[in-house]
Amino acid sequence: MAATSGAATIHAHSVSELRPEAPANVSHPLETLPGQASKREVYKGYVRAQRSAHNNLAPIHRFLPTEILMEVFAHIIPTSCTALCLLSVCRKWRYIALRTPEFWSDLLRIPVVTRAAVRGDPAGVERFRTFLQRSAPIKFSFNVLCLPSHVSEVLGAHLNQIGGLKVRVSGDEAVVLYGWLATGMPLLQELEIFHKAAYPLNPSYRDALRALQCTDFDLPRLQTLRVSPAFFVPGLAVPSLQTLHVGGCCCDDCRGDGKTYTLHDLSSFLRRCPYLFSVKFSMGSEPLSEPGELSHRPVSLPQLKTLTFEHYQAYSLRDVLSSLIIPHTTIVRINSETFAQGGETYFPPALRKLPLPWALRSLRVVVGTCTCDLLGANLRNESGRVKVGWKTIGVLNRRTEIFRDFADLFASPAVSRLHISVASNLYPTCLDGPRMAALLSAFPQLTFLRVGRKCHDLFTYLLAQSDPPPCQRLDHVIALWSVAWEDEFWESCDLVEKTLAHRAGLGLRLSILDLRFRRLYGLKEQEIDVDLQVVRKGLEERFRPLAEKVEITIEV
Incomplete structure (x- = not known):
C-alpha cells in the first residue's frame, strides 16, 4: 500500500507540473468600467483577457518549439476556409500561421477561393491576393475556366510561384498569358491552354500569339504542354518539354481554316524539343498543308516512347508521319473514323502510304450493318508496337467489294495474323467463296x-x-x-x-x-x-x- 501511495503521489505531482498555472491577476471588470461602456462589453473584454492569459500558459505553447508548430501547420491540408479559425486560437498560433507559407499555399487549392476571385467579388479578389502574398515563395497550381483581367493582375505579380497552370481563355486573355510566358515563369512544369469556343480569335490576336518566342531561360522546367490548335505556335517550344498534347477542341478556330499553324510550324516546334517522350494529336489538330512542305528535312525524336493520333484524317496522318523519324521502340497508336458515301472506298487510299517504321503483322476486320472496324497492329515484341484503328460508317449491306478493297490496301507477306468477322446477313454479299480465296491469297504467310x-x-x-x-x-x-x-x-x-x-x-x-x-x-x-x-x-x-x-x- 505504501508503495502504491508513493507512486500515486509521484504521478499526481508530475501532472500538477504540467497543469497550466492560474491566469495572471486580472482586474475586476467593474473596477475598470469606462464612463459610457455597458456591462456586457466590459465582461466580454474580461473574458477575452482571461482566455488570453490561459492560452499563454497552455502546455502546447510551453513545450513545443516554434519550428515544430510551423511544421504542423505546413502539413495541414484545409478543405475549406474555416481552417482560418486556427488564427484565432491565440496570438502565438496566429504569429506562426502567418509565417507558414505552405498553409496559405494549400488554401489556394480550395475551389471556392479561385471561383470567388474569378467572379470578381471584391472580398474574393482581396482574399485571393492575400493568400498569394502569404504563400510566397511556395509553388502552387492554378486551374480556372477563364482568366479575367482582375485575376491576371493579381497572378501577374506571382509568376515565379506558379508550378501548374490550366486555363480556358479567349483571344485577349491568351495574349496576356503568352506575355507571362515570354516574361519568364521559372517554376512552371505543366501548362494547359484551352480555347473558349464562344470567343473567336481576330487577326490581331493571332499575330500577337505567333510573335511569342520562349527560351529555355524563360521556361526552364516546363515538361508538359497541352494546347488547343488555335493557340499552338512554334514559339511555345522549349528543350525541357517531355509531353505534348495538341487538340481536343472542336470549334471553327481550332478545326477549320481559322487555325494558323502548318506542317512546317509543327516541324519547327518538334525540332526544338529533342527530349519528347510522349506526343498526342487529338481532334482538330491536323496542321494546314502547304505546297512543298513535305520536302523539308524530317525531324528526329530519338527519345519518343508513345505517338498517338485520335480522330485524325488519313492525309494529315501520312504527312505528319512522313515528317518524323522515330525509334523502332516507339509505340504508335492511330484511332480515327470516316464516313463512306456512294462510290467511295471504305478504307482511305492514304492508309496504304502510311510511312510506319515497321510493317503491320496483325489485321482485324469486323463488318456490321452500319460500320466496318479495322484494327491493324504489329505483334508485341522487343522492337516496339504499332496499332491502327479505323472505323468506317456507312450503309454496308449494299457493299460487296469491301474485302477486295481491304486486300488491295493491306496485302503483305508480313501479315501473320488475320481476324475476320462479318454479320450473318451480310456474309453472302461480302465474303463468298471467291472473295474468301482472293482475301487469303493476299496474305500468304498467315x-x-x-x-x-x-x-x-x-x-x-x-x-x-x-x-x-x-x-x-x-x-x-x-x-x-x-x-x-x-x-x-x-x-x-x-x-x-x-x-x-x-x-x-x-x-x-x-x-x-x-x-x-x-x-x-x-x-x-x-x-x-x-x-x-x-x-x-x-x-x-x-x-x-x-x-x-x-x-x-x-x-x-
Whole structure:
C-alpha cells in the first residue's frame, strides 16, 4: 500500500507540473468600467483577457518549439476556409500561421477561393491576393475556366510561384498569358491552354500569339504542354518539354481554316524539343498543308516512347508521319473514323502510304450493318508496337467489294495474323467463296486465322488443290460457326475433317484447332433430345489425330 501511495503521489505531482498555472491577476471588470461602456462589453473584454492569459500558459505553447508548430501547420491540408479559425486560437498560433507559407499555399487549392476571385467579388479578389502574398515563395497550381483581367493582375505579380497552370481563355486573355510566358515563369512544369469556343480569335490576336518566342531561360522546367490548335505556335517550344498534347477542341478556330499553324510550324516546334517522350494529336489538330512542305528535312525524336493520333484524317496522318523519324521502340497508336458515301472506298487510299517504321503483322476486320472496324497492329515484341484503328460508317449491306478493297490496301507477306468477322446477313454479299480465296491469297504467310459466323468458304479454300498449297504456315485456326442443326452441323464437321486430313497428308498439320459453334439454329434448349457434351467429346476424338490440340465448344 505504501508503495502504491508513493507512486500515486509521484504521478499526481508530475501532472500538477504540467497543469497550466492560474491566469495572471486580472482586474475586476467593474473596477475598470469606462464612463459610457455597458456591462456586457466590459465582461466580454474580461473574458477575452482571461482566455488570453490561459492560452499563454497552455502546455502546447510551453513545450513545443516554434519550428515544430510551423511544421504542423505546413502539413495541414484545409478543405475549406474555416481552417482560418486556427488564427484565432491565440496570438502565438496566429504569429506562426502567418509565417507558414505552405498553409496559405494549400488554401489556394480550395475551389471556392479561385471561383470567388474569378467572379470578381471584391472580398474574393482581396482574399485571393492575400493568400498569394502569404504563400510566397511556395509553388502552387492554378486551374480556372477563364482568366479575367482582375485575376491576371493579381497572378501577374506571382509568376515565379506558379508550378501548374490550366486555363480556358479567349483571344485577349491568351495574349496576356503568352506575355507571362515570354516574361519568364521559372517554376512552371505543366501548362494547359484551352480555347473558349464562344470567343473567336481576330487577326490581331493571332499575330500577337505567333510573335511569342520562349527560351529555355524563360521556361526552364516546363515538361508538359497541352494546347488547343488555335493557340499552338512554334514559339511555345522549349528543350525541357517531355509531353505534348495538341487538340481536343472542336470549334471553327481550332478545326477549320481559322487555325494558323502548318506542317512546317509543327516541324519547327518538334525540332526544338529533342527530349519528347510522349506526343498526342487529338481532334482538330491536323496542321494546314502547304505546297512543298513535305520536302523539308524530317525531324528526329530519338527519345519518343508513345505517338498517338485520335480522330485524325488519313492525309494529315501520312504527312505528319512522313515528317518524323522515330525509334523502332516507339509505340504508335492511330484511332480515327470516316464516313463512306456512294462510290467511295471504305478504307482511305492514304492508309496504304502510311510511312510506319515497321510493317503491320496483325489485321482485324469486323463488318456490321452500319460500320466496318479495322484494327491493324504489329505483334508485341522487343522492337516496339504499332496499332491502327479505323472505323468506317456507312450503309454496308449494299457493299460487296469491301474485302477486295481491304486486300488491295493491306496485302503483305508480313501479315501473320488475320481476324475476320462479318454479320450473318451480310456474309453472302461480302465474303463468298471467291472473295474468301482472293482475301487469303493476299496474305500468304498467315500463321493465325480467326473467322466468324460462316466458315465453310474458309475450309473449302484450305482444301484447294494448288501448288503451292494455300496458307502453308498456318498452324492455328479459330472458327466461330453459326449453323443449323442437324444436317448443316454434321456437314460442317465432315468438311473440317476432310480439310485437316488433306493438309496433314501434305505435312501441314495444325498445331491448334478451335471450333466454336456459337448458335445451332433449329435446336432449342428446352427441346434438347441429344447430349451435346457427348457430341463435343466425340468430335474431339475424331479430330485429335489431325491436329496437335483440339478444342470444341457447342452452345445452343
